[in-house]
Amino acid sequence: MNRVINVDLGEQSYNIHIGKECLPSLAGLLAGVPRGSRSILVSDDIVFRLYGEQFYEILQSAGLKIEVAVLAGGESCKNLETLGWLYEQMISKGLDRQSTVFALGGGVVGDIAGFAAASFMRGIGYIQLPTSLLAQVDSSVGGKTxxxxxxxxxxxxxxxxxxxxxxxxxxxxxxxEKEYQTGLAEVIKYGVIWDSKLFDYLETNIESIKARDMDCLIHIISRCCEIKAEIVAQDEKEKGLRALLNLGHTFGHAFEALTEYKKFTHGQAVAIGMVYATRLAAATDMINEQDAKRVTDLIKNYGLPLHYGDIRPSEIVARMHLDKKNTGGKITLVLPAAIGRSEIVGEIDPAQIEAILI
Ligand SMILES: NC(=O)c1ccc[n+]([C@@H]2O[C@H](COP(=O)([O-])OP(=O)(O)OC[C@H]3O[C@@H](n4cnc5c(N)ncnc54)[C@H](O)[C@@H]3O)[C@@H](O)[C@H]2O)c1
Ligand SMILES: [Zn+2]
Structure with missing residues (x-):
């Protein structure tokens, strides 16, 4: 039986189905899907080679006439050129205003295919078929494309x-393995910002989770999706609460950019970002030492990095200034207050951040 989580957004509400060996149940969920004359399965090279045929057959068995578009994959293809190519594929393969886009892959495929669906003929339907841990716990839910x-x-x-x-x-x-770890960093993030029980579970089941035990995965992915659904239902367009999901990300984006996106995966950079957000919170007595240590220990125990290497702290702070959320020379960050509770803190003095970047 699949776990089913509803994202409650009025007319835009939808379900997230999570299960093991549940592919056969997909066809039955597509009965009401708009089908137009053609629909399209969008994937990347690696995922399509592994799973393309299986999904193609399922979609066909649901009565859809399916075309295929395979992207090169990777962050470097998430650009306007690929998007333009995808629109052309959609037109030349005969999609119309009733067609549906199926995004089979990680966050890169989901973000591009979702945006293509949002804009093609002013918007057609799309379905997320996430295949990476990051996509299953984060990018496929919430509608950012x-x-x-x-x-x-x-x-x-x-x-x-x-x-x-x-x-x-x-x-x-x-x-x-490194892509799995990237997803785990986002899972840890949910525990820190929202759910101390999830955090406890991550502490007590390290070996099974590292070994990708399917029941543990169903538990943690379901919990992360429930949390994201709850947050998005309250704040779809990120006017406030949804920003909590950025814990570790302002630091993390700086680490990624300053190492030209080569040294760290996104999740590794976010993990290091969470370590420094926690250190800053501890330095200002916002979180107690014991909780701060638990955050850092958990990140370490999942084999994620704790330090950004040899970047200059002043460069990190300069880069953090570019973040969209900042105002008037001060920096806004999400900081943990306890395990399971974080806050958006504005007006942080850049010198205070530089002081904890050791
Ligand atoms: N929309 C959102 O809310 C949101 C949230 C977080 C991240 N993102 C975006 O997501 C992207 C990162 O997503 P990602 O980490 O999934 O990266 P990705 O899509 O590049 O996938 C990572 C790698 O894993 C491969 N892969 C995926 N599933 C696989 C599987 N089952 N077996 C073997 N290989 C597989 C892919 O081919 C790729 O090489 C970034 O562009 C980021 O901006 C979006
Ligand atoms: Zn992220």
Missing amino acids: GVNLSLGKNLVGAFYQPSLVFADVNLLNTLA
């Missing part, structure tokens, strides 16, 4: 909700 510009990440996009998210945890068996 978009692409990168050479000037920065995710600068063009739309809030556009899918009509269904379907995650089979068995797909994670083929995920490279």
Whole structure:
């Protein structure tokens, strides 16, 4: 039986299905999906080679006439050029206003295919079929879509909700270890910002989770999706609460950018970002030493890095200034107050941040 979580957004509400070996149940969920004359399965090279045929057959068995578009994959293809190519594929393969886009892959495929669906003929339906841990716990839920510009990440996009998210945890068996770890950093983030029980579970089940035990995965992915659904239902367009999901990210984006996106995966950079957000919170007595140590220990115990290496602290702070949330020379950050509770803190003096960057 799949776990089903509803994202409650009025007319844009949808379900997230999570299960193991649950692919056969997908066809039955597609009965009401708009089908137009053609629909399209969008994937990347690696994922399509592993799972493309299986999904193609399922979609066909649901009575859909399916076309395929395979992207090169990787962050470097999440750009306007790929998007333009995808629109052309959609037109030349005969999609119309009733067609549906199926995004099979990690966050890169989900973000591009979702934005293509948001904008093609002013918007057609799309379904997320996330295959990476990061996509199953984070990017496939909540409707943020978009692409990168050479000037920065995710600068063009739309809030556009899918009509269904379907995650089979068995797909994670083929995920490279560093990609699995990247997802785990986001899972830890949910524990720190929202749910001390999830945090406890991550502490007590380290070996099973590292070994990708399917039942543990269903538990943690379901819990992360429930939390994201709850947050997005209250604040779809990130006017406040949703910003909590950025814990570790302002630091993390600086670490990623200053190492030209080569040294760290996104999750590794976020993990280090959480270590420093926690250190800053401890330095200002916002979190007690014991909780701060638990955050850092958990990150360490999952094999994630704790330090950014040899970047100059002044460069890190300068880069953090570019973040969209800042005002008037001060910096806004999400900081942990306790295990399971974080706050958005504004007006932070940059010198205070530089002082804890050791
Ligand atoms: N929309 C959102 O709310 C949101 C949230 C977080 C991140 N993101 C975006 O997500 C992207 C990162 O997502 P990602 O980490 O999934 O990266 P990704 O899509 O590049 O996938 C990582 C790698 O894993 C491979 N892969 C995926 N599933 C696999 C599987 N089952 N087996 C084997 N290999 C597999 C992919 O081919 C790729 O090489 C970034 O662009 C980020 O901006 C979006
Ligand atoms: Zn992230």
